Amino acid sequence: MNASQFSTKQRILGAAEVLFARYGFAGASLRQVTAAANVNLAAVNYHFGSKENLIEEVFRRRLDDLNARRQAALSKVEKRADATLEDALDAFIRPALQLSLDRSGGGAFMRVLARAYAEHDDRLRRFLSDNYGHVLREFVVVFHHMLPHLDKEELYWRLDIVAGALTYAMADFGVIKRKSGISEQSHRERAAEHLVRFAAAGLRAP
Amino acid sequence: MNASQFSTKQRILGAAEVLFARYGFAGASLRQVTAAANVNLAAVNYHFGSKENLIEEVFRRRLDDLNARRQAALSKVEKRADATLEDALDAFIRPALQLSLDRSGGGAFMRVLARAYAEHDDRLRRFLSDNYGHVLREFVVVFHHMLPHLDKEELYWRLDIVAGALTYAMADFGVIKRKSGISEQSHRERAAEHLVRFAAAGLRAP
DNA sequence: CGCTCGATCAAACGACCGTTTGAATGATAC
DNA sequence: GTATCATTCAAACGGTCGTTTGATCGAGCG
Numbered sequence: 001m002n003a004s005q006f007s008t009k010q011r012i013l014g015a016a017e018v019l020f021a022r023y024g025f026a027g028a029s030l031r032q033v034t035a036a037a038n039v040n041l042a043a044v045n046y047h048f049g050s051k052e053n054l055i056e057e058v059f060r061r062r063l064d065d066l067n068a069r070r071q072a073a074l075s076k077v078e079k080r081a082d083a084t085l086e087d088a089l090d091a092f093i094r095p096a097l098q099l100s101l102d103r104s105g106g107g108a109f110m111r112v113l114a115r116a117y118a119e120h121d122d123r124l125r126r127f128l129s130d131n132y133g134h135v136l137r138e139f140v141v142v143f144h145h146m147l148p149h150l151d152k153e154e155l156y157w158r159l160d161i162v163a164g165a166l167t168y169a170m171a172d173f174g175v176i177k178r179k180s181g182i183s184e185q186s187h188r189e190r191a192a193e194h195l196v197r198f199a200a201a202g203l204r205a206p
Numbered sequence: 207m208n209a210s211q212f213s214t215k216q217r218i219l220g221a222a223e224v225l226f227a228r229y230g231f232a233g234a235s236l237r238q239v240t241a242a243a244n245v246n247l248a249a250v251n252y253h254f255g256s257k258e259n260l261i262e263e264v265f266r267r268r269l270d271d272l273n274a275r276r277q278a279a280l281s282k283v284e285k286r287a288d289a290t291l292e293d294a295l296d297a298f299i300r301p302a303l304q305l306s307l308d309r310s311g312g313g314a315f316m317r318v319l320a321r322a323y324a325e326h327d328d329r330l331r332r333f334l335s336d337n338y339g340h341v342l343r344e345f346v347v348v349f350h351h352m353l354p355h356l357d358k359e360e361l362y363w364r365l366d367i368v369a370g371a372l373t374y375a376m377a378d379f380g381v382i383k384r385k386s387g388i389s390e391q392s393h394r395e396r397a398a399e400h401l402v403r404f405a406a407a408g409l410r411a412p
Numbered sequence: 413c414g415c416t417c418g419a420t421c422a423a424a425c426g427a428c429c430g431t432t433t434g435a436a437t438g439a440t441a442c
Numbered sequence: 443g444t445a446t447c448a449t450t451c452a453a454a455c456g457g458t459c460g461t462t463t464g465a466t467c468g469a470g471c472g
Contacts, residue, residue, distance in 0.1 A: 008449080022326070027232035030430065040451055045431060047449095111326065117379040118324045120228070120317065157400040161371045164379060168370025173323040194363040201411030202404040214419080236460065246421055251461060253419095 009047050011037040014105055017058050021111035025055055025119065056127055059116070062099060062109045063128075067135045069095035074138060085146050085203060089196050092139055093166055097192040100170045101185050107172075114171035147203060162199045169195050215253050217243040220311055223264050227317035231261055231325065262333060265322070268305060268315045269337045275301035276341055284348060291352050291409060295402050298345055299372055303398040306376045307391050313378075320377035353409060368405045375401050 006014070015037035019028035030051055034041045048054040073091035077083045100110045116124050136159075144155055169191040172184070212220070221243035225234035236257055240247045254260040279297035283289045306316045322330050342365075350361055375397040378390070 024230055024232055024325070026230055029428075031428080040449095041430095042432080042452090043450070051430065111324070115324045117374075118317070118321045118377070119230070120378075154400075157396070158404055161375065161401060161404050164374025165367045165371040167379075168323075168374060169367065171324070172326075173370060173373075190363070194360075195367060197411055198364055198367050198408040202408040205403055205407030235458075237458080246419095247460095248422090248462080249420070257460065 008037075008039050008043055012039060012044060012047065012054070013058055013061055016054055017062075017105045017112055018108045020055070020058065020115065021108040024115055030054075052123075055124075058109075058112060059124075059127070060131070062106070063132055066095055066099050067132050069098070070135055071138065074142060078142060083146075085143075086196055086200050088139070088142050088146060089162070089199050089203075092162075093192055093196055093199075096166060096170055097188060100188055107184065107188075110167075110170040111172070114167050114173065117167060143203070149206070150203075158203050161202065165195060165199065214243075214245050214249055218245060218250060218253065218260070219264055219267055222260055223311045223318055224314045226261070226264065226321065227314040230321055236260075258329075261330075264315075264318060265330075265333065266337070268312070268319075269334075272301055272305050273337065273341045275304070277344065280341075280344060280348060289352075291349075291406050292402055294345070294348050294352060295368070295405055295409075298368075299398055299402055299405075302372060302376055303394060306394050313390060313394075316373075316376040317378070320373050320379065323373060349409070355412065356409075364409050367408065371401060371405065 012033065016028070016033045019032055019036060022028070023032075030044050031041060033054075034043060037043075044051065044054055048057060070092060073095060074088070077087050077091050080087070096110070099106045101107070102109075116128065140152075140155065140159065143159065144150075144152065147155060150158070170188065172188070218239060222234070222239045225238050225242060228234070229238075236250050237247060239260075240249060243249075250257065250260055254263060276298060279301060280294070283293050283297050286293070302316070305312045307313070308315075322334060346358075346361060346365065349365065350356075350358065353361060356364070376394065378394070
């Protein structure tokens, strides 16, 4: 009998996401993952081939959606003649925020993503760059039109800073202690608002 | 015979720093560490008691110095009546930059620090908060005087963003590909310059 | 010299790791 | 009913993990 309405693959992916977020890729074992997912240990190698492949699938499941949302939001911005810098930033940041607020594990995924940055693993970096680099390049074009006083290299530097601050904020790294009355969700929403305002000013700097 | 002029403890700390940066706390084994340090496997448990304690010592060795440098730089800023926001930011960022440029492992340490944020480990967070906390609070006071239009909570949010962007930049997380002609050191120096300019504008935002 | 004691060493401990195997299961097609 | 085939299962594989043990080393000292 299944302990859930979801398929074995989906349950493994969900459990892996949470445990990778909490203990890291090396720190979370397949025995922990399969126990949490209520599936047999061998199921990971049967369905995914290896732990390495499982890690990639954890990313693919969320990033396909995240990038589609970002591209859709950016398209809307491009079609409006009066779009502001804040609108473009919002198109980049809000999809990440929404994903982090997703009821089933989105918050965990943002921490997994932050871990991926920290890993500095070449294979993982190439995987992320190959599959999702083109979306970043589209954003660069739009920002370049909105900030004509910045040359391409300067713009890249600043967007890199924005990406860093976003990763940090969405992964809830910060030292700001969430007040007991405030949910993780509204905490992240506040973070996103502050981030858009801060990043807009930073990008506009001479 | 020793393979180095440094003591066993120092060699373990140095090797651990590099390997924790590269493979993470769970991913780097004590066998790797002791082999790289050219010491016996049992030396870690003899000198540090456990792997967990070794991790804390890796932090303590660098953070004591980083905090002292930040406090000294901040004191100079406080004594000058004409100090600018950029000066205060510099007092916070430059010590981290200098540490990251330290010949022996400072760059690795900044990546270890970024991993600590990603770990979300309560014990590690408390340890860092105890070491970082009071210095951060001193910076808040100075920034508060320089940015009277921001209330305390708003200021905390923005400084948290700055800390995130700094961590990200110093750990070399970014997607900006270092050109082959540019050393890691001058890459980090560029990052720090951009960061100060960006953060100053972001903090000054209405 | 003989004694002491912190430091280093090879070896082993039990536990856990990712992966593989081959049998059992159960729905589908003939 | 029976053959098929994807899926699930318990068990085991060889390795690596952090830690512990007891022997050995070697400088300092009476």
